[in-house]
Amino acid sequence: MQFGIFGVGDIAPDPVTGYTQSEAERISNIVRIAQRADEVGLDVFAIGEHHNPPFIPSSPTTLLGHIAALTKNIVLSTSVTLMTTNDPVKIAEDYATLQHLAKGRLDLMVGRGNTVPVYPWFGKKIRDGVGLALENYNLLHQLWREDVVDWEGQYRTPLQGFTATPRPLDDVPPFVWHGSIRTPEIAEQAAYYGNGYFANHVLAPNFHFKPLVDFYRQRFEHYGHGRADQAIVGLGGQAFIAKRSQDAVDTFRPYFENYAVFRGMKLEDYMRDTPLTVGSPQQIIDKVLTFQEGFGDYQRQLFNVDSLGLPVETVLEQVELLGTEVVPVLRKELESRRAPGVPDAPTHASLVTARYGDAEPRQPRPNPNRGDNLSGPSPYHDTDASVQARFPAGV
Amino acid sequence: MQFGIFGVGDIAPDPVTGYTQSEAERISNIVRIAQRADEVGLDVFAIGEHHNPPFIPSSPTTLLGHIAALTKNIVLSTSVTLMTTNDPVKIAEDYATLQHLAKGRLDLMVGRGNTVPVYPWFGKKIRDGVGLALENYNLLHQLWREDVVDWEGQYRTPLQGFTATPRPLDDVPPFVWHGSIRTPEIAEQAAYYGNGYFANHVLAPNFHFKPLVDFYRQRFEHYGHGRADQAIVGLGGQAFIAKRSQDAVDTFRPYFENYAVFRGMKLEDYMRDTPLTVGSPQQIIDKVLTFQEGFGDYQRQLFNVDSLGLPVETVLEQVELLGTEVVPVLRKELESRRAPGVPDAPTHASLVTARYGDAEPRQPRPNPNRGDNLSGPSPYHDTDASVQARFPAGV
Numbered sequence: 111m112q113f114g115i116f117g118v119g120d121i122a123p124d125p126v127t128g129y130t131q132s133e134a135e136r137i138s139n140i141v142r143i144a145q146r147a148d149e150v151g152l153d154v155f156a157i158g159e160h161h162n163p164p165f166i167p168s169s170p171t172t173l174l175g176h177i178a179a180l181t182k183n184i185v186l187s188t189s190v191t192l193m194t195t196n197d198p199v200k201i202a203e204d205y206a207t208l209q210h211l212a213k214g215r216l217d218l219m220v221g222r223g224n225t226v227p228v229y230p231w232f233g234k235k236i237r238d239g240v241g242l243a244l245e246n247y248n249l250l251h252q253l254w255r256e257d258v259v260d261w262e263g264q265y266r267t268p269l270q271g272f273t274a275t276p277r278p279l280d281d282v283p284p285f286v287w288h289g290s291i292r293t294p295e296i297a298e299q300a301a302y303y304g305n306g307y308f309a310n311h312v313l314a315p316n317f318h319f320k321p322l323v324d325f326y327r328q329r330f331e332h333y334g335h336g337r338a339d340q341a342i343v344g345l346g347g348q349a350f351i352a353k354r355s356q357d358a359v360d361t362f363r364p365y366f367e368n369y370a371v372f373r374g375m376k377l378e379d380y381m382r383d384t385p386l387t388v389g390s391p392q393q394i395i396d397k398v399l400t401f402q403e404g405f406g407d408y409q410r411q412l413f414n415v416d417s418l419g420l421p422v423e424t425v426l427e428q429v430e431l432l433g434t435e436v437v438p439v440l441r442k443e444l445e446s447r448r449a450p451g452v453p454d455a456p457t458h459a460s461l462v463t464a465r466y467g468d469a470e471p472r473q474p475r476p477n478p479n480r481g482d483n484l485s486g487p488s489p490y491h492d493t494d495a496s497v498q499a500r501f502p503a504g505v
Numbered sequence: 506m507q508f509g510i511f512g513v514g515d516i517a518p519d520p521v522t523g524y525t526q527s528e529a530e531r532i533s534n535i536v537r538i539a540q541r542a543d544e545v546g547l548d549v550f551a552i553g554e555h556h557n558p559p560f561i562p563s564s565p566t567t568l569l570g571h572i573a574a575l576t577k578n579i580v581l582s583t584s585v586t587l588m589t590t591n592d593p594v595k596i597a598e599d600y601a602t603l604q605h606l607a608k609g610r611l612d613l614m615v616g617r618g619n620t621v622p623v624y625p626w627f628g629k630k631i632r633d634g635v636g637l638a639l640e641n642y643n644l645l646h647q648l649w650r651e652d653v654v655d656w657e658g659q660y661r662t663p664l665q666g667f668t669a670t671p672r673p674l675d676d677v678p679p680f681v682w683h684g685s686i687r688t689p690e691i692a693e694q695a696a697y698y699g700n701g702y703f704a705n706h707v708l709a710p711n712f713h714f715k716p717l718v719d720f721y722r723q724r725f726e727h728y729g730h731g732r733a734d735q736a737i738v739g740l741g742g743q744a745f746i747a748k749r750s751q752d753a754v755d756t757f758r759p760y761f762e763n764y765a766v767f768r769g770m771k772l773e774d775y776m777r778d779t780p781l782t783v784g785s786p787q788q789i790i791d792k793v794l795t796f797q798e799g800f801g802d803y804q805r806q807l808f809n810v811d812s813l814g815l816p817v818e819t820v821l822e823q824v825e826l827l828g829t830e831v832v833p834v835l836r837k838e839l840e841s842r843r844a845p846g847v848p849d850a851p852t853h854a855s856l857v858t859a860r861y862g863d864a865e866p867r868q869p870r871p872n873p874n875r876g877d878n879l880s881g882p883s884p885y886h887d888t889d890a891s892v893q894a895r896f897p898a899g900v
Contacts, residue, residue: 120876121870121871122873123873130870130871130886131870132868132869132870133605133670133671133672133868133869133870133871134605134671134674134675134868135868137602137605137606137671138605141606160670160876161594161598161670162668162670162876162877162878162884163668163670163871163872163874163878163884163885164871164872164873164874164876164884165670165876166602166670166671168598168599168601168602168669168670168671169566169595169598169599169602169603171564171566171567171570172566172567172569172570172599172602172603172606173570173602173606174567175566175567175568175569175570175571176570176571176573176574176606177574178571179571179572179574179575180574197627199556199626199627200564200595203556203563203564204563204564204567206563207532207561207563207564207567207568208564208567210528210529210532210533211532211536211567211568211571225876225877226877227666227877227878230662230665231594231662231664231667232592232594232662233661233662266628267625267626267627267628269626270625271622272626273557273558274563275528275555275556275557275558275560275561275563276528276529276532276561276563277528279529280529370873370875473527473528473529473530474527474528475516475525475526475527475528476516476525476528476558476559477558477559478517478518478559478765479558479559480765481515481555481557481559481560481620482557482620482621482622483557483558483622489557489558489559490558491525
């Protein structure tokens with residue numbers, strides 16, 4: 111079971127002090143938060159992509175590439191990478207580069223995003239959202255698994271003899287989670303490939319997403335990747351923790367009740383009806399155990415603790431409490447409850463073992479060419495022959 | 506005067522040992538080389554973008570974001586960032602993010618690139634190359650200087666009320682060099698904006714690029730940025746250094762004469778006719794002094810020392826010799842020859858001073874909005890009123 115934090119790098123005025131962080135401060139602070147998450151032993155740090163204020167993460171791989179150099183063990187991820195408005199070729203390149211730099215400590219969550227104007231800014235139509243997400247991920251999947259790709263689709267210019275460079279680390283692509291909160295087609299695609307399925311599980315009634323998760327589990331089994339209860343599920347959640355329950359509520363209330371999205375709501379009602387937990391470490395633990403009862407065994411729990419204009423020192427305390435008081439107990443509890451045969455979330459190490467066993471992983475070494483990718487017999491010393499067959503040799 | 510190294514992250518078999526680095530090794534080695542360049546006091550580390558084997562830098566900002574965390578003083582740059590096949594919106598976002606992470610230690614070189622098939626891979630036509638480079642840079646320039654951009658052009662989908670996030674660090678965009686080896690339109694554009702002009706100066710007869718550099722200088726003066734001899738010029742160069750001249754030639758010859766591009770050429774002829782220098786530190790120094798005589802005072806000299814399949818330990822030695830034996834002497838020599846009034850290359854610090862004097866730089870702080878960039882009166886607390894006028898307030 112993996113535990114971590116996720117966010118979208120939003121900037122909001124602190125309702126208590128009135129202070130708004132600058133973009134420069136927010137970027138530095140996010141780097142500090144990721145470092146602290148690594149230091150206290152959390153498993154995952156994930157940040158979501160946006161292309162508009164008040165958000166700063168418009169270039170997740172640049173930010174995560176930096177964080178990779180400043181952290182040791184934590185897996186870096188996204189929440190989400192936009193599969194609708196990014197070119198899948200650039201995603202293949204950006205995240206393979208990041209995977210190398212992070213020495214495999216990378217996976218990513220792909221999704222459609224929910225910011226309407228981003229589609230026209232990048233020349234797309236929102237009514238193509240599902241089609242774009244499906245086609246683009248299909249291409250990304252292929253680009254990371256075949257040295258040479260010929261491809262034609264509906265939404266992107268065709269590719270002939272294209273090699274996405276660098277190839278993934280150890281020729282094992284980053285594990286992918288499909289983030290979705292309403293689209294069965296996305297759950298179906300995740301199941302088809304045996305990829306992970308992530309239900310954001312924030313801003314929603316408790317167990318609102320259970321039908322989608324169950325559907326993904328059934329389809330995962332249908333496609334032969336294992337039993338339904340062995341499918342790879344991740345959940346979001348929002349928490350605010352203090353040693354004493356009442357301190358948590360008192361501190362968090364002004365942030366919650368003054369935030370635009372929640373205005374007019376009462377904190378206690380929202381805590382009862384949604385995954386948000388505000389309280390002592392034990393209360394957070396108890397709430398997460400209800401997730402496990404409702405959704406079944408799952409592999410990844412991410413908490414949103416860095417939003418609503420909370421000051422960075424408060425967020426760092428949250429990360430600390432998660433890492434020291436909440437997660438160690440949850441790890442033990444959930445491990446003891448887990449049904450036999452339910453796997454952990456894949457990591458680079460587990461994927462390398464699954465592919466190669468005890469053998470040495472492939473390390474792609476390019477052949478000399480004129481730099482145009484069209485002048486050699488194949489781009490790498492050991493490109494698989496079946497793939498070479500589609501390469502325009504002798505051009 | 507700035508000195509540094511530049512390369513394109515190519516992988517080639519070592520002709521002496523027969524060994525070809527894997528992409529994974531090459532990426533790690535490039536990070537080591539950048540760190541060494543920083544340690545020995547070089548001013549600039551630049552890496553060029555490619556999207557095909559045998560090159561690894563398909564995602565320069567991811568790589569440089571990582572290097573930024575592992576270096577202290579060196580300016581990070583590119584050689585080049587493709588202005589033809591990248592979306593200028595993504596360039597604005599990626600490099601502004603990198604500029605924040607590098608705390609201002611960033612500039613970039615934009616150019617057309619010279620890999621023919623990259624155009625169709627990204628849905629572009631090579632015959633539009635110059636038009637794409639000009640229009641895309643114009644948009645990039647605007648995106649970094651206006652909080653809200655309405656834009657329409659020939660090659661990209663229009664933008665309405667778009668804000669590139671994050672805003673540049675201190676609201677001062679990264680300095681841009683235009684790299685070009687044959688196109689007067691590009692030199693003209695560099696001069697128009699008062700940007701830098703970089704002549705690659707590798708693989709070329711000595712002073713082949715002087716007419717383009719002179720043209721850029723004249724147009725720089727024409728547009729009112731200063732005298733022609735104050736224009737901001739950078740030059741490339743290729744060097745291989747050993748304490749004793751003959752050792753340099755003996756070591757380098759098999760790398761040079763076995764490399765596909767140079768096959769059939771004699772090293773000595775190439776050294777005489779082109780900027781390549783192979784020899785002692787003093788010989789490198791003497792050659793660079795001829796560049797200054799021929800091109801006039803200039804601001805940046807980059808050396809290509811990491812190519813042709815040279816093993817990483819050899820490249821690290823080259824960086825060491827450059828930093829300890831060559832550059833300190835050149836700094837002193839060129840400084841003493843420089844005409845009065847010729848400026849240094851701009852840095853983030855100098856650009857901040859030029860813009861703000863002793864005042865505090867602007868730190869953009871976003872206003873709350875629904876995340877769609879269309880619901881507030883302006884995206885930042887202090888967006889300039891003339892720019893707000895174009896923002897669709899009240900939408």
